[in-house]
Amino acid sequence: MKVATPVSFLLLVLLFASGCHTVPQTGRSALHLVSSDRLAAMASAQFGELKQNTPISRDPKYTSMVNRVGERIAYVAAPDMPNAQWEFVVFDDDDQINAFAMPGGKVAVYTGIFKIAKTDDELAVVIGHEVAHVAAGHGNERVSQQLLAAGGALAVGLGTRDLDSSERQLIMAAYGAGATLGVMLPYSRYHESEADEIGLIYAAQAGYDPRAAIAFWKRMEAEKSGAPPEFLSTHPSGSTRIRKLNELMPKAVAIYENR
Ligand SMILES: [Zn+2]
Numbered sequence: 021m022k023v024a025t026p027v028s029f030l031l032l033v034l035l036f037a038s039g040c041h042t043v044p045q046t047g048r049s050a051l052h053l054v055s056s057d058r059l060a061a062m063a064s065a066q067f068g069e070l071k072q073n074t075p076i077s078r079d080p081k082y083t084s085m086v087n088r089v090g091e092r093i094a095y096v097a098a099p100d101m102p103n104a105q106w107e108f109v110v111f112d113d114d115d116q117i118n119a120f121a122m123p124g125g126k127v128a129v130y131t132g133i134f135k136i137a138k139t140d141d142e143l144a145v146v147i148g149h150e151v152a153h154v155a156a157g158h159g160n161e162r163v164s165q166q167l168l169a170a171g172g173a174l175a176v177g178l179g180t181r182d183l184d185s186s187e188r189q190l191i192m193a194a195y196g197a198g199a200t201l202g203v204m205l206p207y208s209r210y211h212e213s214e215a216d217e218i219g220l221i222y223a224a225q226a227g228y229d230p231r232a233a234i235a236f237w238k239r240m241e242a243e244k245s246g247a248p249p250e251f252l253s254t255h256p257s258g259s260t261r262i263r264k265l266n267e268l269m270p271k272a273v274a275i276y277e278n279r
Pocket of ligand 1: 147153207212215
């Protein structure tokens with residue numbers, strides 16, 4: 021049945037629709053078309069696979085540091101994300117100066133990050149940023165944008181000609197984006213800035229000196245070579261990032277000193 025395909029697509033979107041989501045701390049409205057529970061379950065499964073295929077560090081110096089900082093950041097983020105299932109893992113790869121987060125609360129840090137993050141305050145910059153991506157629902161927003169883009173293209177196609185296999189491929193691509201790539205989609209530049217902002221607040225609330233972020237990002241910039249880490253890939257430049265952080269700093273320092 022030719023007409024059945026877009027109808028079922030729309031039904032599916034409506035079925036998943038949880039509508040508008042308010043980003044904690046910034047108050048921005050974001051469109052979430054996929055259920056967060058569903059996305060978290062997919063991410064959790066994917067994270068489980070990653071853990072099986074990636075060497076995990078057992079170095080207590082790193083694991084205890086990440087768990088200690090992770091626990092404190094997750095604690096202050098809890099009101100923004102009460103259903104999170106936080107898990108913090110250190111992957112053993114000194115060449116990767118990187119970290120990432122997945123919907124639902126899975127956070128991974130590579131051992132390479134410890135070349136830059138020397139103290140708990142500095143690691144809190146990393147963990148705060150990653151926890152912020154999760155709490156802000158950036159993964160859901162990315163998947164929703166992919167679904168909308170596919171749906172929009174589908175609507176254009178419908179107006180011009182009968183459905184054919186290309187429309188079906190489009191629908192499959194949208195499903196694919198949600199089912200696999202979705203949970204690991206790169207974040208947009210805007211999401212990176214927002215994660216910086218929320219992460220800085222979380223770090224300060226958790227008792228980490230937010231001023232450590234400036235030194236951290238300066239060192240991160242100096243290290244920028246080879247494959248760009250998640251942190252740097254979508255950002256305009258280190259100087260813009262540092263300028264924005266400096267603008268936010270008085271508020272963050274006030275939180276840190278008055279908590
Ligand atoms: Zn990020």
